[in-house]
Amino acid sequence: MMEISKTYEPKQVEEKIYNLWEKGEFFKPLVKKGKKPFVIAIPPPNITGSLHMGHALNNTIQDVMTRYYRMTQKPTLWLPGTDHAGIATQNVVEKELKKEGKTRHDLGREKFIKRVWQWKEKYGNLILDQLKKLGCSCDWSRTRFTLDTDYVKAVETAFLHYYKKGWIYQGPRIVNWCPRCSTAISDIEIKYIPSKTKLWYLKYPLKNNEGFISVATTRPETMLGDTAVAVSPKDERYKNLIGKTAILPLMNREIPIIADRLIDPEFGTGAVKVTPAHAIVDYKMAKTHKLGIINVIGEDGKMTQDAGKYAGLNILDARNKIIEDLKTQNLLEKEEDYEHSLAVCDRCGTPVEPLISKQWFVKMKKLARPAIKVVKENKIKFIPARYKKIYLEWMKNIEDWCISRQLWWGHKIPLEGENDVLDTWFSSALWPFAILGWPKKTKDLKTFYPTTLLSTAQDIIYLWVARMIFSSLELCKKIPFRDVYIHSTVLNIEGKRMSKSLGTGLDPLELIEKYGADATRLGLLYLTSREQQAIRFSEDAIRASKNFANKLWNLNRFIQISNKSQYSSFKTQKLSLADKWIMSRLNELIKDTTDKIESYQMGEASRRLYEFVWHEYADWYIEMSKLQENNLNVYVFEIILKLLHPFMPFITEYIWQLNHEKETPLIISEWPKTDKKLINLKTEEEFEKIKKEITEIRKKGGGNFKNLAEKIFKP
């Protein structure tokens, strides 16, 4: 090592160092007897995905934890992989086909699936390569995919297990239907967007010419399937109408007027049309009041034969026609502008159509009970703790889970003659144990299950976290993980969600390119704090971290080229006040960093490290070492490299390698231990006083440091 460049160049270092780690197989766990392993199953990114800021943060967090525990010499395993992502992937490939002027039906099921696999081979590992650029130390030899042969076995086993227990049943039942994806979707795959529409007030004549009852609706086209009118039992206005009969206009069908507590007397006229086939609440009322159920909208989004003369029309045309017809019959009382939340498909944004369909469901009651218990009793801990309440609330009110999807890409439902596939999340729910070999009793499963930590985003708690918990408890009789860490959402500087489609996204790979992986990682963490629900991304933090990397680089340069002698061994009796001070501060730092990492306060840890390295070690100790006979520069610096390694793995390893070429690489070196005897608050106080005196002298424009130097440097 002759010449070292004046600035740190991440690009020349990162790939080289990553290859060195992979070659050395340091990402594989070293299993030692009697040592409890630390294990993370990665939230498998969709094969359609590319790294976004949320991934960058979440995987940095996981890598910090992994690298830290690896250095504490625990057997440490971070399991990677990808998710086949049913709807998402199918949509992407369908879009590709569309460019060729084809639909999936032109290809047929078999050829289409083949095509998706081709797509997967080509692009499916892109995101894993991006994780490598970030520095993630996953055990790539254990990479899994949710449609691997073994994984398919696991899914089948799980399905049959539930089936044999009688917990799986088939509809018909009302489901959320996406007409564009032409599949059922679950409640949590819906999102709501604000939408401007009209509220139409329709007049339904009462039998025997006794007048009218008015109902308000945003969906007049569904009236064709009405089988009742409902009012609140508390509503005085309608008391005498309950039990009477109304005539459904346009269809001339007699329908009862019922009372149900689900009706809010404040809304509209207080009377509501009941369409059990096309509204979830109405379906519930139909069950309690034993009402008829009439399908007037089909799975293709068009009016069915039961819609009479409107059959075959699409929804909007039918709506307009019906409004027109009601107007001519003088049955439209009024219409007003109305804003409400429109339910749309989370994947494609198409308005969701609730309809009756034959689907597969998992009964949730019995699965939920133990999943509530383990969280209530803190067998599984949520961090931040507030998510515990959110989880429990959802689990307590859980509905049966619609697990069939009318897609081609996914796990086929094991049953004769079934064409449907399973909800992607049914397979993701098995992730932490399926990737370790379940249902086979593998060595890995025995050694590494249950896992230690699940780190993920808050929007996935129900969709995924909850389902892993009940699946594992039922199928493995074990919790899937001990801690659930919910990281902050990364917003842009305006406080808006980062999103590619909104143009508010920022590509972490560009940041890595521009500032280096270490700076990207440290900068992101620097912005976070454990309890924070959201953080605003600011490129300044990444830029500052890049400068910090450079500072570290130059600290090394200085230490290497300075010809000061180093203390060969560390002996307390010979130390100067400055030495005692830095040792005291250093040992406090070791303790703080350790505590903060273990309690998921990585933002705090990174800020603390930054502060110490730059403003205590560099600005004071290194500066003073220039005046002192012997010093502890190297000793302190090597501990700093270790403490920083989980946060900035590339630069720390590189510097370490420059100085320790043939020794143990930093990645598997031993995490430093605190020596409490060296923490001395009196020394620190004394030193702080001198720092203040020096600052005062500087303010006055310099002066004589001789007396102070005596105090500081004399051993």
Add this chain to the structure above:
RNA sequence: GGGCGGUUAGCUCAGUUGGUUUAGAGCGUCACAUUGACAUUGUGAAGGUCGCAGGUUCAAAUCCUGCACCGCCCACCA
């Protein structure tokens, strides 16, 4: 409609169980500095009635109540 988080220097954020006479950091701004690494630097400075209104306390950015604004999640607003 319910639940939750936030509101501290121009910007992004710290501030541990309420208490070291001047509330911290990074970025930005200003002044000065090239004397053993780093100008991606060093030294120093300016900049805050801690969202608003009450309350508890000897003492509140920190606890309580109400309100406002921003954001997130949930929900059967027809």
